[in-house]
Amino acid sequence: MTPLLIIVAYLSLLLFLGVVSSRFFRGTAADYFLASRGIGSFLLVMSLFGTTMTAFALIGASGESFAVGIGVYGMMASWAGIIHSACFFLVGIKLWSFGKKYGYTTQIQYFRDRFESDKLGLVLFPILVGLVIPYLLIGVMGAGVTIEKVTAGALPSLFAGSGSGPTGVAAGAVPYWLGSAVICMVVLIYVFFSGVRGTAWANAFQTIVFILLGIVTFSVISDKLGGAEKASAMVQEENPHIFRRTVRPDDPMTRHHGLEQAYERKMAAWEAAPESERGKQPKEPHKPRGISQLQFLTYMFIPLSVGMFPHLFQHWLTAKSAKSFRLAVIAHPLLIMLVWVPCVMLGAWATSAYIAGKPVIPLAFSNPNAVLGKMVADLTSDALSGLLTAGILAAIMSSLDSQFLCIGSIFTNDIVGHYVQHDRLSDRQKVMIGRIFVVVIVLITYLLAQTRPGGVFTLGVWCFSGFASLFPLVFASVYWRRTTKAGAYACVITTAVLWVYLFAQSGYGANREYLVAGMMPVAVMTGASALALVVVSLMTQPPSSSTVAKFFPDAQGPSSGS
Amino acid sequence: MKYVVYGLIIILAILHQDWWNWDDSDTLVGNIVPIGLAYHACVSIAAAILWAAAVKFCWPVGVDEVEEVASGGSSSA
Numbered sequence: 053m054t055p056l057l058i059i060v061a062y063l064s065l066l067l068f069l070g071v072v073s074s075r076f077f078r079g080t081a082a083d084y085f086l087a088s089r090g091i092g093s094f095l096l097v098m099s100l101f102g103t104t105m106t107a108f109a110l111i112g113a114s115g116e117s118f119a120v121g122i123g124v125y126g127m128m129a130s131w132a133g134i135i136h137s138a139c140f141f142l143v144g145i146k147l148w149s150f151g152k153k154y155g156y157t158t159q160i161q162y163f164r165d166r167f168e169s170d171k172l173g174l175v176l177f178p179i180l181v182g183l184v185i186p187y188l189l190i191g192v193m194g195a196g197v198t199i200e201k202v203t204a205g206a207l208p209s210l211f212a213g214s215g216s217g218p219t220g221v222a223a224g225a226v227p228y229w230l231g232s233a234v235i236c237m238v239v240l241i242y243v244f245f246s247g248v249r250g251t252a253w254a255n256a257f258q259t260i261v262f263i264l265l266g267i268v269t270f271s272v273i274s275d276k277l278g279g280a281e282k283a284s285a286m287v288q289e290e291n292p293h294i295f296r297r298t299v300r301p302d303d304p305m306t307r308h309h310g311l312e313q314a315y316e317r318k319m320a321a322w323e324a325a326p327e328s329e330r331g332k333q334p335k336e337p338h339k340p341r342g343i344s345q346l347q348f349l350t351y352m353f354i355p356l357s358v359g360m361f362p363h364l365f366q367h368w369l370t371a372k373s374a375k376s377f378r379l380a381v382i383a384h385p386l387l388i389m390l391v392w393v394p395c396v397m398l399g400a401w402a403t404s405a406y407i408a409g410k411p412v413i414p415l416a417f418s419n420p421n422a423v424l425g426k427m428v429a430d431l432t433s434d435a436l437s438g439l440l441t442a443g444i445l446a447a448i449m450s451s452l453d454s455q456f457l458c459i460g461s462i463f464t465n466d467i468v469g470h471y472v473q474h475d476r477l478s479d480r481q482k483v484m485i486g487r488i489f490v491v492v493i494v495l496i497t498y499l500l501a502q503t504r505p506g507g508v509f510t511l512g513v514w515c516f517s518g519f520a521s522l523f524p525l526v527f528a529s530v531y532w533r534r535t536t537k538a539g540a541y542a543c544v545i546t547t548a549v550l551w552v553y554l555f556a557q558s559g560y561g562a563n564r565e566y567l568v569a570g571m572m573p574v575a576v577m578t579g580a581s582a583l584a585l586v587v588v589s590l591m592t593q594p595p596s597s598s599t600v601a602k603f604f605p606d607a608q609g610p611s612s613g614s
Numbered sequence: 615m616k617y618v619v620y621g622l623i624i625i626l627a628i629l630h631q632d633w634w635n636w637d638d639s640d641t642l643v644g645n646i647v648p649i650g651l652a653y654h655a656c657v658s659i660a661a662a663i664l665w666a667a668a669v670k671f672c673w674p675v676g677v678d679e680v681e682e683v684a685s686g687g688s689s690s691a
Binding site for chain 2: 122123125126129130131133134137138141145146148149152153154155280281284285288292293294295296297298345348349352373374375378381382383384385386388389393396397400605
């Protein structure tokens with residue numbers, strides 16, 4: 053019951069923060085969507101970091117570390133530290149300056165102007181929205197699963213639970229559908245009333261919460277495991293491959309053998325059952341195989357997605373000045389480290405930790421994304437369990453809010469505002485339309501999340517890959533004045549076609565280890581989209597001199613080379 | 615100085631590959647953190663330092679004096 057009460061208290065606090073920030077709302081569209089371009093350094097760094105850290109950071113990092121090993125930090129986190137800051141510094145500041153100068157609210161407005169193409173917006177719109185939807189699902193699904201796990205036994209008179217095993221719901225647990233609904237409602241309320249200022253305030257608060265609670269949880273769990281040294285020694289003994297990026301033939305791989313034994317038992321039961329009563333055939337566990345050099349290297353392309361996230365673009369535009377970016381550029385890698393290192397260590401320890409001769413995570417446990425929640429529920433006090441859950445929810449909600457608002461902003465400004473009423477909409481009407489779209493998007497996301505498509509991490513990787521493959525478009529638009537409208541189309545279409553093709557080849561995300569010639573699919577997609585952009589731009593007519601003068605004021609002549 | 619900073623960032627990206635700790639699960643920093651993770655935590659710290667240098671020495675020209683010239687995103691057909 054205690055964790056549930058803490059979660060309720062935390063969500064109430066968040067709502068209170070939303071109400072307070074809404075008092076600063078000036079009633080204009082510029083204030084609702086961009087906080088009147090008045091966000092300073094501290095709020096900017098917190099909102100950028102909170103937005104980029106999703107359920108990935110806490111649930112995915114520990115889950116992947118549990119499944120693959122500590123190499124996940126190098127692949128995802130330290131690359132992100134280098135590349136995210138590069139995106140903020142090289143792309144974000146430039147786009148902020150264009151946004152302020154020419155009054156943009158959304159990415160699509162910028163691209164329409166930069167490439168002198170109204171229809172490019174129509175092509176980009178479904179792609180950007182379509183790629184944000186899985187990202188939203190990651191958050192809503194992560195929240196529902198986390199609440200369900202942590203509240204097991206809290207309300208037995210209200211929720212009887214259903215079934216047993218990994219897919220069953222424990223008696224008394226707040227069910228997935230309800231937990232995810234509550235999270236959607238809380239985010240909806242503060243986004244609805246206070247717009248981007250509310251999300252910035254909430255993100256700052258939530259970022260502080262999940263960093264602090266992550267560190268506290270790390271410390272408490274390591275104590276419970278008999279100290280950090282003992283926990284690490286157990287990994288070296290039971291599953292040493294988790295502490296490196298290779299797998300040796302003589303590795304004990306205790307956890308993998310446990311999974312194999314569980315699989316054999318399930319298979320025997322499945323085969324023994326009458327054919328008419330057989331359920332789904334059990335899946336054989338993957339044998340650990342380490343991380344290849346090429347896979348590790350090509351993961352660097354995934355964090356490029358930050359350069360193209362429409363919700364990040366919107367946060368960039370809220371900055372008070374270019375100087376507001378300085379802290380974000382410098383502090384971002386450190387904040388990533390503070391969040392990821394404890395999570396990766398906890399995930400690694402979970403593979404091999406024993407207390408009184410019993411594994412902390414049962415050897416047959418096959419859901420890596422639930423590892424952190426289980427450790428917290430089993431090893432910490434009810435109060436800390438509730439607080440950590442609040443921290444996980446904070447990480448999730450600090451991304452959800454920006455994404456909901458961003459999609460509302462895109463619909464309002466790039467579709468309704470652009471086509472239906474053009475410039476005749478009043479500020480009040482724009483805010484109202486934005487709010488209506490936010491409600492509709494939250495509802496659609498919630499309903500989609502109830503189908504629980506794919507795994508949280510797999511969805512994220514594909515979504516990030518799509519945005520990353522569009523990075524050449526934004527980078528070239530800022531730095532290469534010879535980039536043409538046709539080049540932009542070529543880049544977008546190449547990305548879309550390759551994304552659909554490779555996603556299908558991976559079994560629609562089912563094959564989590566899918567690589568193309570040993571590389572992450574994102575590397576192929578980004579390379580191809582960049583190539584298409586360059587080749588087609590060089591083959592087509594350069595942009596007009598007025599556009600070049602507008603975006604490259606230092607250019608010597610119209611569309612002259614690089 | 616600008617090129618030195620960008621050059622160092624590229625070197626950091628190369629060093630990120632970390633061939634030398636690839637197969638090492640025996641070395642624990644402080645008897646706790648596997649060397650492969652500790653190394654990459656240092657990469658994160660180095661990234662922060664190098665981006666601080668970029669902010670100081672490679673700051674983009676003209677972005678501090680931006681003035682608004684339009685109130686909404688225009689578009690061309």
